[in-house]
Amino acid sequence: MALLEVNNIHTYYGNIHALKGVALRVEEGEIVCLIGGNGAGKTTTLRTISGALRPRDGHIVFRGEDLAKYKPHQIVEKGIAMVPEGRRIFARMTVMENLEMGAYIRKDKQKIAEDLEWVFELLPRLKERRRQVGGTLSGGEQQMLATARALMTRPRLLLMDEPSMGLAPVLVEAIFDTIVKINKEGTTILLVEQNALMALSVANRGYVLETGTIVMEDTGEALKKNPRVQKAYLGME
Amino acid sequence: MQNQYTDWKQALRSGLLGGAITVLLSLIGIVTAFSNTYIVNKVISFGELLIVGPIAALSLVAIQKARARHPGLLILTAIISGLTSGLVILALAGLGQVINLRAMFLNASNDLYAIYAYKQALVPGLLLRLLVSGLVGALVAGFTLLPGRIKAAISQGLLYVILVGLMGRLIGTVLNTWGFVAILFKWMFVANSLSPIGAIFLFLLTGGLAYWRYGRPKTKQITDPKKQKLVRWGTLGGFGLLLIFLPNILGMWFSEILDNVGLFILMGLGLNIVVGFAGLLDLGYVAFYAIGAYTIGVLTSPELGFFNLTFWQAFPIALIMAFLAGVLLGLPILKMRGDYLAIVTLGFGEIIRILVLSDWLKPWLGGTQGIQRIQRPVVGIGEFSITLQSQQQLYYLILAGIVLVAFVAVRLRDSRLGRTWMALREDEDVAVAMGINHVATKLTAFAMGALFSGIGGTLFAAKIGSIYPSSFQFLVSINILSLIIVGGMGSIPGVFVGALALMGLPELMREFAEYRYLFYGAALVAMMLTKPEGLWPEARHRLEFHEEETPPPEESEAVPESA
Numbered sequence: 001m002a003l004l005e006v007n008n009i010h011t012y013y014g015n016i017h018a019l020k021g022v023a024l025r026v027e028e029g030e031i032v033c034l035i036g037g038n039g040a041g042k043t044t045t046l047r048t049i050s051g052a053l054r055p056r057d058g059h060i061v062f063r064g065e066d067l068a069k070y071k072p073h074q075i076v077e078k079g080i081a082m083v084p085e086g087r088r089i090f091a092r093m094t095v096m097e098n099l100e101m102g103a104y105i106r107k108d109k110q111k112i113a114e115d116l117e118w119v120f121e122l123l124p125r126l127k128e129r130r131r132q133v134g135g136t137l138s139g140g141e142q143q144m145l146a147t148a149r150a151l152m153t154r155p156r157l158l159l160m161d162e163p164s165m166g167l168a169p170v171l172v173e174a175i176f177d178t179i180v181k182i183n184k185e186g187t188t189i190l191l192v193e194q195n196a197l198m199a200l201s202v203a204n205r206g207y208v209l210e211t212g213t214i215v216m217e218d219t220g221e222a223l224k225k226n227p228r229v230q231k232a233y234l235g236m237e
Numbered sequence: 238m239q240n241q242y243t244d245w246k247q248a249l250r251s252g253l254l255g256g257a258i259t260v261l262l263s264l265i266g267i268v269t270a271f272s273n274t275y276i277v278n279k280v281i282s283f284g285e286l287l288i289v290g291p292i293a294a295l296s297l298v299a300i301q302k303a304r305a306r307h308p309g310l311l312i313l314t315a316i317i318s319g320l321t322s323g324l325v326i327l328a329l330a331g332l333g334q335v336i337n338l339r340a341m342f343l344n345a346s347n348d349l350y351a352i353y354a355y356k357q358a359l360v361p362g363l364l365l366r367l368l369v370s371g372l373v374g375a376l377v378a379g380f381t382l383l384p385g386r387i388k389a390a391i392s393q394g395l396l397y398v399i400l401v402g403l404m405g406r407l408i409g410t411v412l413n414t415w416g417f418v419a420i421l422f423k424w425m426f427v428a429n430s431l432s433p434i435g436a437i438f439l440f441l442l443t444g445g446l447a448y449w450r451y452g453r454p455k456t457k458q459i460t461d462p463k464k465q466k467l468v469r470w471g472t473l474g475g476f477g478l479l480l481i482f483l484p485n486i487l488g489m490w491f492s493e494i495l496d497n498v499g500l501f502i503l504m505g506l507g508l509n510i511v512v513g514f515a516g517l518l519d520l521g522y523v524a525f526y527a528i529g530a531y532t533i534g535v536l537t538s539p540e541l542g543f544f545n546l547t548f549w550q551a552f553p554i555a556l557i558m559a560f561l562a563g564v565l566l567g568l569p570i571l572k573m574r575g576d577y578l579a580i581v582t583l584g585f586g587e588i589i590r591i592l593v594l595s596d597w598l599k600p601w602l603g604g605t606q607g608i609q610r611i612q613r614p615v616v617g618i619g620e621f622s623i624t625l626q627s628q629q630q631l632y633y634l635i636l637a638g639i640v641l642v643a644f645v646a647v648r649l650r651d652s653r654l655g656r657t658w659m660a661l662r663e664d665e666d667v668a669v670a671m672g673i674n675h676v677a678t679k680l681t682a683f684a685m686g687a688l689f690s691g692i693g694g695t696l697f698a699a700k701i702g703s704i705y706p707s708s709f710q711f712l713v714s715i716n717i718l719s720l721i722i723v724g725g726m727g728s729i730p731g732v733f734v735g736a737l738a739l740m741g742l743p744e745l746m747r748e749f750a751e752y753r754y755l756f757y758g759a760a761l762v763a764m765m766l767t768k769p770e771g772l773w774p775e776a777r778h779r780l781e782f783h784e785e786e787t788p789p790p791e792e793s794e795a796v797p798e799s800a
């Protein structure tokens with residue numbers, strides 16, 4: 001049984017039919033990436049999975065359970081965490097407070113403290129800045145904080161929306177290194193990226209989304225070699 | 238000489254501006270109105286200060302903008318600025334002789350010109366005015382050339398003389414309640430203003446104090462934790478004692494003001510939870526205040542005669558009603574954000590007011606006639622019980638309410654719930670993505686705020702003993718919101734400071750009669766310009782407005798490049 005199964009979901013914004021039967025699957029332990037052009041519906045897909053949007057049709061099954069009956073905050077408790085697009089951290093809270101908010105749903109103080117150490121180990125830069133107010137962090141640090149905060153929910157599945165957006169190449173590499181590390185330590189990841197080359201390099205499998213439907217599915221390596229993908233998303237002729 | 242030329246131009250411009258301000262104040266009528274309101278008896282009136290003040294201020298600007306550094310040139314600059322202002326005033330007076338300005342400006346009267354001319358014959362008097370204007374410039378310039386320590390002493394001395402002088406009448410009412418102790422101070426005042434001797438004494442005292450304090454560290458750092466604790470408890474105890482004796486120190490009239498300010502503090506603390514902590518813009522906050530007050534009224538007034546409960550029997554019911562109303566209003570609006578929320582809550586506030594006003598509910602709520610003879614709270618038991626009736630007695634009830642509510646507000650702010658509110662305020666979507674139940678969280682904020690407002694309402698009913706729909710206007714909500722903004726959004730001490738500034742200050746300004754709101758408005762604008770984050774902002778907000786003052790992270794050693 002797959003960890004996450006998205007079965008033909010249709011999501012609307014009012015009359016706008018944004019997702020027209022998206023189907024995808026994420027196995028335990030995988031990194032799966034979802035690539036596609038601007039407005040293809042990548043963010044919409046992630047927001048539908050996290051419960052912020054409701055599909056009008058189709059099912060989302062997580063660990064064998066249909067998520068339709070859960071509210072967004074309950075879905076977090078089921079083990080799906082989201083790193084939203086555009087580094088949305090709590091700007092007026094310190095790094096520590098942001099991370100504490102991440103652990104909001106958890107009760108076990110001991111485990112939380114351990115995870116805090118773990119997160120600081122993954123992203124040592126945050127430890128140095130733990131007293132700093134979120135809004136004054138650099139863009140890259142904010143992205144790290146958003147990631148760390150999501151990790152503090154101890155998710156089984158981490159949804160990441162364009163973690164590399166707007167970052168310098170060095171930092172992009174650092175972020176992808178972190179993604180791989182997080183994955184190696186046992187968190188399954190569904191990754192949305194414009195930076196298709198990097199994303200496909202780290203992903204086990206990938207999906208290509210175009211105007212609300214999945215048009216291709218393959219392993220990361222295979223997609224990287226696919227001429228259509230190369231032309232449309234990797235900027236190669 | 239290019240520099241010098243621009244300096245002259247600047248001086249001329251400052252002078253014109255200073256003169257223009259004086260003329261403006263004159264034409265509004267305040268100069269005439271306050272020409273007999275003395276700051277120092279028979280020496281300088283508030284009206285005169287309004288003429289000289291702008292001239293002095295703008296000469297100061299001229300000096301500060303001047304590029305010349307030579308003292309002589311600076312003095313000359315200031316004199317030019319002062320003389321220019323004087324000429325503007327003269328021009329007004331001259332124009333007034335030629336054409337009838339009164340047709341357009343009611344206050345361009347002969348009285349005004351006489352004030353300009355120091356009540357002398359017009360021509361020599363106005364020449365004297367010109368001379369004085371130049372002299373003011375020269376004095377200001379001289380002042381700026383003094384060493385810092387003396388400057389500090391003079392400015393502080395002047396500030397106190399002006400403030401105390403202006404507050405002369407109020408201080409008089411306070412002194413009247415002091416009995417024989419007042420003799421210690423009475424000699425400083427004559428006819429609601431400072432006596433010349435009193436002014437000199439006050440100037441020397443406050444100025445001397447500034448002189449002595451200049452350059453000294455503000456407070457000695459106490460390192461011994463035991464001593465620190467002692468000092469902390471000492472100040473707290475002293476402050477507590479002061480609060481307890483305040484009505485006795487200040488007398489009846491001030492107690493009434495304190496009570497009003499207190500009620501606003503109480504409600505401010507509640508709305509601060511909703512707006513400041515949780516970021517929900519609630520413009521109908523007065524509704525819960527009305528619900529609290531009306532519940533007490535309906536339950537206790539023998540005039541309506543339904544229940545005839547005592548105040549304390551009705552009190553918990555009123556709180557429950559306010560709380561439930563908070564939940565009730567909370568439910569439909571939880572999905573809304575920002576502007577929509579503001580509009581709907583505003584509507585709710587008006588609905589409550591109109592219901593209370595309606596003929597339909599008149600048999601129960603009294604309609605326009607309101608509810609009279611609301612039971613006053615009784616405290617104590619048996620023979621030792623008293624009915625709280627006077628403003629001074631009610632002060633303690635309100636004080637107790639504030640202490641309780643402030644304590645709860647602090648605890649809430651530092652609690653897990655408080656954090657959750659803050660997260661919701663910062664970014665609702667993300668907060669939900671952290672597993673926060675935003676519906677429940679918003680609802681608690683709303684209900685807590687409503688509860689606090691309800692407490693305010695019950696105390697209000699107890700305080701005035703009769704309530705009318707007109708006490709629950711939309712303006713009350715706006716006032717509470719404003720005091721939170723002035724104090725600093727989300728800051729608990731800010732609520733206190735904001736309420737004092739916004740509700741207390743206008744009372745103190747009664748001195749200014751119908752010009753009260755003019756000065757008050759000016760003070761508010763100045764306040765928001767100099768401290769946009771509020772008078773006592775929450776630490777987090779301060780960061781938002783003064784990004785550059787962000788404390789550096791504690792470890793500042795070289796940071797490794799990769800994460």
Ligand SMILES: Nc1ncnc2c1ncn2[C@@H]1O[C@H](COP(=O)(O)OP(=O)(O)OP(=O)(O)O)[C@@H](O)[C@H]1O
Pocket residue numbers: 013016018036037038039040041042043044045194
């Ligand atoms: N709140 C909204 N209301 C209406 N339409 C929306 C809304 N959000 C997204 N859309 C539309 O839905 C479609 C999919 O948007 P989505 O944000 O999922 O794209 P995306 O693939 O994440 O794009 P990008 O790479 O630019 O972030 C777009 O056509 C967009 O205009």
Ligand SMILES: [Mg+2]
Pocket residue numbers: 042043044085161
């Ligand atoms: Mg997107």
